[in-house]
Amino acid sequence: MKNFRIFLFNVILLVPALMFAQQTVSGTVTESEGNGGLPGVGIIIKGSTMGTTTDFDGHYTINNVKVGDVLIFSYMGFNTQEVTVGSSTTINVVLQEDSQALDEVVIIGYGTTTVKDATGSVTSVKAEDLNKGAIVTADQMLTGKVAGVTVVSQGGAPGAGSTIRIRGGSSLTASNNPLFVIDGVPVDGGNIDGISNPLSTINPNDIASYTILKDASATAIYGSRASNGVIIITTKKGTSDGFKATYTGNVSVSQNIRTVDALSTQQFRDYITTNGTASDIALLGDASTDWQDELFQLGVGTDHNLSLQGGNEHYNLRGSMGYTNQTGTIKTSRFERATYAIGGNTKLLDEHLKIDLNANLALVNNRFADTGAISSAISMDPTKPVYDSSSPYGGYWQWLQTNGNPIAVGAPKNPVALLKQRDNSAYATRSIGNIQFDYKMHFLPELRANLNLGYDVSSSDGHDNTYNSATASNVELAKLGNERTYEQSKTNLLWDFYLNYATDLESIDSSLDVMAGYSYQNFENKGSSVSDIQDPTITQFFDFYNVLNLQSFFGRLKYGFADKYLLTLTYRRDGSSRFVGDNKWGNFPSAAFAWKIYEEDFMSGSETVTNLKLRLSWGITGQQDIGPYYPAIAQYLGSTETAQYQFGDSFINTYRAEPFNTTLKWEETTTYNLGIDFGLWDDLLTGSVDTYYRETKDLLNFIPFPGGSSLSNAGNANIGTMVNKGVELSLNVNPIRKDDLNLDIAFNATYNDTEITKLTTNNDPNYEGVETGGFSGGVGNTIQRHTVGYAPSSFFVYEQVYDENNKPIEGVYVDRNNDGEITIADKYRYKNPASYLTFGLAANLDYKNWNFTMAWRANVGNYVYNNIDSNLGYGLQLLNSAFPEVISNGVENVLESGFVNGGAERYLSDYYIQDASFIKLDNINISYRFNNPNDKKANASLSLSGQNLWTITDYTGLDPEVGSGIDYNIYPRPITFMLGLNLTF
Structure with missing residues (x-):
């Protein structure tokens, strides 16, 4: 009887379970924003083909569902959600918008x-x-x-x-x-x-x-x-998912793939024997030295980093240390760095107080190669050897006078000696960090107080010494050498405090975020240097101490209506110690509006558009960083000990009034911006387009002053305006999105145009502009001008005349003003160093455990003055009658142009202004990840990458990418290959 009761009891329990095993489940699927029902949501029992879809109101019913079955809810533009069936026959699901990028x-x-x-x-x-x-x-x-x-x-x-x-x-x-x-x-x-x-x-x-x-x-x-x-x-910060350690290490090799086209030994011999006198020919040696090969080496680098991180929901912490050692492709150059970082945060007082801490420390050891050795390697006679055992200058061959002293003028120095006999090294320590307290008021959680205390402190010392160098004027001074030491310390202290109030105003379907605060930042820069310390008679001491103080009041208001219309207003009032009086303070407001069009009802049914937002903005920003710390304050400069004034037997330091300008004030830039952000086809294609217009007024400019109007013939002043306008396009395509295969392609393009619109207080059509762009070879000459109506640093040159074979005719230029003679009035503005179009293209391909990335870049419309050709590509560079005891090498351009004379006009010919547009393959990286099936956190990966792999350009110099637009003495950018290892455990 007892067993029967147990059996009956089990049947009573089992029958409902059997009925439930084949139950019908129903419910409603809604979206997280607005709780509206989603029609057409696909629901399927995982591992089967059984399923259904939601109706127009988001309702669904699915039959033959068992306890433990997993229902998969999927809908385009939303995150797929899985729900395990339990005892309930009603399952309502809220799908989150698949907007990882948007919610980022x-x-x-x-x-x-x-x-x-x-x-x-x-x-x-x-x-x-x-x-x-x-x-x-x-x-x-x-x-x-x-x-x-x-x-x-x-x-x-x-x-x-x-x-x-x-x-x-x-x-x-x-x-x-x-x-x-x-x-x-x-x-x-x-x-x-x-x-x-x-x-x-x-x-x-x-x-x-x-x-x-x-x-x-x-x-x-x-x-x-x-x-x-x-x-x-x-x-990087710690995470709350437990402990994790990461090691990253790599080794790399770098090599110069191009060198300057200096004449080979045979080309040089042929030129000297064809164009030189008997005494010139007699100066030829018996060696065959490629001086650039003597300078360059295979650069080797290594980098190691170890990080430890961990935490939980209450705190997290991350610490790291790294070591980098890289030798350059020019001998004696080296960069060594050790870094240490710690960062973490914690939450206290029932998570109302959040504390963030960050500290970074770097120890850097640099040895700089004498880049002047590059130009010497081009101009040094290739028939001469590197070493000479009888040389009193460290055993290096040098051009010498008959008395054994170096030829000081007109003779290049041995480039290997320039490297090996100079030790220019520096040691620096820098630490950047902050501690930030963010407190959410207990009595009003919508109100937060934020205090940020930060610092940026550095110290450095170094020396620049030469030993037994032929750069001295005689053997005795060469043996004495030249020594310079220096030290510097910089302190940047920050104190920021702001209050932030953010709340949702549900009654009017709005959100409000208001912030107001104060910032204090103080910079101190002090140091000293001692030159020629080996010779007390010429030793020079230099000390400096400068302070810059910035203080600001700032505020921001963000208002959103219906989560569709967003308004941001900001205001900042800044004060700088660089200025005085009423000019000390500047006001910088801005306003921006955004319309999230994709949230509108008329967009809700779109299967094409997943994001569409319009942005409009206007604002004013400032500039006060002109280099000098006290450009508006009267100062006096004390004389050095070698420039004292003698009164009888006493020597008195004198003081000289320094130039200053009390009218200096903030440079202001007003910017207008129109932008559109978009996402199409479930974010298969995302991107943005921005167009902007910027006008800068009261340019902080360094200009010449009329004689007698100031303590100097040039100085800083607020004169001029400049306009900058452009269009930016960013696109991201994700055409393949599968579990084991993903392809992502990013493309960006920029058009930018800059024009100076004013440089004088009155519009003087005859004002030629501000000279800039000094170059090697022309004493006091410049190749660029800031001129109204043109881009900054536009080249200011003569127009070269060519013969019927398109070969430049030496000394013949276009008489642009038709006055019958070539004068400075015939110079014209021709191109500028800035490209008007830039492009970037990056591809990222993931296939199972493989990853492949590639990055391309292009510039269009950037021009470069080839100063290497202009300074080392004419006949007098090789055979100069003013220096009969010396013959020097040059570049192949001397054979192409046939130029002989080095006159000032030739240096300023547009023949040397070259189109430097380029396409570069910057980087290729391929890696393989080894997963540990027993530990999801543990994995390892190997990678192989190459940098600066390929450049397509018509520019004849080493590298078309020259920021200043004047190409001379450039340290070559090498091609680099790297093998890397990453371990996570």
């Missing part, structure tokens, strides 16, 4: 926003999308990645910096560099003594993302320093 959080000034809610021109680039390969400095990661941003390397030296321009820059003689903000700290972008690139102190492996603020709406919150754009660097 981006850092903006004093806060964050999302891509979909951004009203300004903001571009964010994550670490995984940055350039890969043997990246030593942080700026190299951005090359070609963002529309409107150009990154031009300053040469191939290890650790060398780059010239970064956002939308072409907006100043003439003031800084055109963007403002860099690292983890909330606006850092000092100026040079550190001995460190050619301030960003070389940041380990690229610690960077999580870049955010580029381009238009005034996005940048105006930084006011005083934002006229050239803002680049926000965010470093």
